[in-house]
Amino acid sequence: MLTLLLIMAMFGQGQSLVLYGNEFITAFPDNVASFYPYVSRNSLNVTALYNDTEVIVYYQGSPLYDTIMFQGQTQNFSLPWDVEESKLNQSLKTVRVVSSRSIVVMSISVKGDSMQTNVLWPYRSLGWTYSIPILSYSGILSTFYQDPQYVSERYKFFRLLVINAVGSTNNITIIRKTQHSETVELQPWAFLQLQLNDSEIAVGGSYKVAVILAHPCMEMTKCHCNMVVNQLSPDGWWGNNFVVPYINNMTWMHVTESCYWPHSTQAAGTLDPIKSGGQHITTTYPSSLRIISPGIIIEVIPEHLFSACYLVHFGLTYGSVLVIAKTALKSDVYIDSKLLVSNNWVTIADTEYSVASVSLNDRHVIWHPTSKIAVYSFRQMASGTPYGSTAVPLSDNPDPAGCLFYPAAFTVVSQPMSWTESYEYCSTYSDELATPSTEISHMALANFLATAESNEYWIGLRRSLFTLDWYWQDGNHSVDFSYMQWSSGQPGDPTMGMCASIFSNMTWNSVSCCNTFMPICYNRPDYFPMK
Structure with a gap:
């Protein structure tokens, strides 16, 4: 099992971290907060990255909301009062969000004047293997306060939520320092809530899981506390170099090394103060680094991410x-x-x-x-x-x-077709026929075709049926004749050709629009809208 988890943990190395997607799952741990008899208010904030995005929110497998959102819109979805789970065992009180296009999801928990947020990880960025930071709650309090507050037995330890991210039974393995590994069969879309006793060092699933570290009532001052949540990153997303920001005068950091990397041992759980202004931390083996302060636990972004x-x-x-x-x-x-x-x-x-x-x-x-x-x-x-x-x-x-958001991209369609068919195809399945109307766009297309087979392709250049002037099909006016790449002797007269093709040597040729060539489609770069 250890070997399997190590292999799966390495899958994320070298990839880019993505926190938007089409499918999310989370759970809400017990929020005691502030010691006040307020009712918790839990919700999700969803931001759409595209227009016409359908968003469906499920609770315990049943749909709560189904709505259409536009690009840049953020909508708050209130959740039932009983969504929080205080019991240490399996629970079906999960919240799933499924969308037709990419979204960003944040969970929010409010109780009295206490508030906590957590950016959810999409399914595609979740993992199979998570090393668990060994955090001593009483030890953390003693670093914040010279006179540590009284800690009840009920809240003496952190909790771990292991959430089954798939609609199939998931075998969850809990690895401990001093005991044999334990395997729990977790139902589809269910989660397991554990009390951490400083012996758990890792958790893994036969399928992907989301893992949340939480404390229901982390003391900040006497008789005042705040729930904290930290969605753990899979071991594969860890790094070796960290630029650590300084938040306030009671900020500490905690380094966890994966128990799976060769010759690596997990950090003992000591807390070190962050220097004013921040500092640079390097580790021998891939690690996870957390900022810990009263009421907050945040994983630091590795420099490579x-x-x-x-x-x-x-x-x-x-x-x-x-x-x-x-x-x-x-x-x-x-x-x-x-x-x-x-x-x-x-x-x-x-x-x-x-x-x-x-x-x-x-x-x-x-x-x-x-x-x-x-x-x-x-x-x-x-x-x-x-x-x-x-x-x-x-x-x-x-x-x-x-x-x-998405870079520009060219695509060669393997099926030869006429210019008109090429124009309609690219307009339907991409943005347009390729339009190398400037030196920059021409060089971009040249780089794309550098490894292509020697051939002739359609581009989005043709003559007007009324004026016989050349124009680009993307709506631009006539060709800027200060920049052109016609082949020798081109363009011919209109009787020789009303449409333009391009050779792999990047020269243009006027040919009959009825000829059949493979079109080059182009997707324009997609930028997130600015205010």
Whole structure:
């Protein structure tokens, strides 16, 4: 079993982390919070990344909501009062979200003046294997307070929620330091809630699972506490280099090394203070690093998983973001369509990075045109205690034009067809026939065809039936004749050809529109809308 889990844990290495998708599952642990007799209010915030996105929210397998959302819209879905689970055992109280197009989902739990949020991981980014951080609750309290608060037996330990992410029976293996492994058969879409006793070091499933670390009532001051949640990342998403931001004067970090990597042992669970301004941490083996503060537990983004742009959403209330960017390029960070202007950039020692805090409300996209960055999102409770998470990465590819959601792409259709058929096909299944009307677009197409077989293809250039002028089918006016790539002796007169083809040597040729060639379809780059 250990060998199998190790192999599955390595699947994520070298990939880009994606936190948007079409299928999500989560569960809500017991929220004691604040010791106040308030009823918890639990909900989901869903942000659509495309127009005409159907979103269905299920609770215990039955649909609660079914709605259509537009691009950039965020909608809150309130959940039943009994969605929280306090019992330590299996439960069917899971919440699933399924959508027709990509969305971002955040869970929200509110009780009294206590609030906690968690960005859900989509199914495609979940894993089979998770190493469990060994966190001593009483030890954490003793680092925050010289005089640790009284801890009841009921809340002396953290809890772990292992959620079956598939509609099939899932065999869950719990690995402990001092005992034999335990295997539990978990029902479809169900979850198992465990009390961690400092002996559990890993959990794995025969199918994908989501794993949440939680505490129902993490003390912040005497007789005041906050529920904390941290959705664990699978071992395959871990890293070796971390740029750690500083949040407040009671911030600590905890490093967990996977128990599966060769010659690696899990960190003993010690807490070390983060230096003012932040710091750089390297580990010998792939690790997970957490920021721990009263009321908050956040996994630090490994440096190799920095992204080009992030989505943050605060609704009508104000919050703040921590932006980490390369010091030499920090003046090029954008918030939506405007440059981030800040005088509080702080250089992080022993790194090429700086960090800045910016106050925001509503929805924003934070991006960099040429470099990768990291973004964390925070709000404050009425007590002043921060809570939050990493922001949602939208794209791994820096682009000068904005937050590039999907890059431009060419496709050669293998079926030869006429120019008119090619135009209709590409308009239906892509955006358009390829239109190399500028030097930049021509070079992009040349790079695409560099490895293609020598051939002749259709492009989106033809003559007007009324004026006989050449024009591009994407709606542009007549060809900019300061840039053209006609073959020798081309274009011929209209009787020789009303449509244009392109050879693999990237020269154009005027030919009859009834000829049959393979079309080159083009998908324009897709950018997330800015405010």
